Amino acid sequence: DTGVSQNPRHKITKRGQNVTFRCDPISEHNRLYWYRQTLGQGPEFLTYFQNEAQLEKSRLLSDRFSAERPKGSFSTLEIQRTEQGDSAMYLCASRLGGSTGELFFGEGSRLTVL
Amino acid sequence: AQSVTQLGSHVSVSEGALVLLRCNYSSSVPPYLFWYVQYPNQGLQLLLKYTSAATLVKGINGFEAEFKKSETSFHLTKPSAHMSDAAEYFCAVSVLVQGAQKLVFGQGTRLTINP
Numbered sequence A: 001d002t003g004v005s006q007n008p009r010h011k012i013t014k015r016g017q018n019v020t021f022r023c024d025p026i027s028e029h030n031r032l033y034w035y036r037q038t039l040g041q042g043p044e045f046l047t048y049f050q051n052e053a054q055l056e057k058s059r060l061l062s063d064r065f066s067a068e069r070p071k072g073s074f075s076t077l078e079i080q081r082t083e084q085g086d087s088a089m090y091l092c093a094s095r096l097g098g099s100t101g102e103l104f105f106g107e108g109s110r111l112t113v114l
Numbered sequence B: 001a002q003s004v005t006q007l008g009s010h011v012s013v014s015e016g017a018l019v020l021l022r023c024n025y026s027s028s029v030p031p032y033l034f035w036y037v038q039y040p041n042q043g044l045q046l047l048l049k050y051t052s053a054a055t056l057v058k059g060i061n062g063f064e065a066e067f068k069k070s071e072t073s074f075h076l077t078k079p080s081a082h083m084s085d086a087a088e089y090f091c092a093v094s095v096l097v098q099g100a101q102k103l104v105f106g107q108g109t110r111l112t113i114n115p
Helices: none
Strands: A005-007 A010-013 A019-024 A031-037 A044-050 A053-057 A065-068 A075-079 A088-095 A109-113 B003-007 B010-014 B019-026 B033-038 B044-050 B056-058 B064-068 B073-078 B087-097 B100-105 B109-114
Touching: A005 A088, A010 A019, A019 A088, A019 A109, A031 A075, A044 A065, A044 B100, A053 B100, A075 A088, B003 B087, B003 B100, B010 B019, B019 B033, B019 B087, B019 B109, B033 B064, B033 B073, B044 B056, B044 B064, B044 B073, B073 B087
Parallel strands: A010 A109, B010 B109
Antiparallel strands: A005 A019, A019 A075, A031 A044, A031 A088, A044 A053, A065 A075, A088 A109, B003 B019, B019 B073, B033 B044, B033 B087, B056 B064, B064 B073, B087 B100, B087 B109
16 A cells, blocks of 8 residues: 555653654655644645645744655654643644645554643 | 634434535635535535636535535535544635735534434
């Protein structure tokens, strides 16, 4: 299966620690997105890459959050000095440029901050 | 700003009954609209999409949705519910902001199927 892959699937950490999530998109997709989903809510947009360029960042993405996509392939999302409010599912999605906007999602990385 | 509103955070139907999940959109331009399904602890899977072709769109698992411009609606239906349809369903609209295309999601509707 060559779908979107995310790891780790689950991460439990203590408040104040740093965590990093990785996303491997579908290989031919040049657009990559990160969303955050809290319990009982719809996914909220965090950031977007076109190839290696980060083109948009949501105001939800505080200074403690940083995302990269070196070489336009996989992407990482790092959260520094985690807070309990960061507990959520972090979803990665990808798509082809020129498509109708349909996103292909990974299984998500669930973060629990104690 | 373009957005979607899902009416009803929780819908419960009996197995074999009609499923109707409501979604209304707000858009100043012809929208691209999507329905996704999410099973527990999983990512989102596309059910169907409207891209300004036929107004009645058929998707996977027997679901379909009708785009009604006059009502700004894109409701999801299935004639006969199956136990495996129990999941969270999200309506989404594609928006273009400063050259970046992204999906904006509704709050979701949890579908429960009663035996």
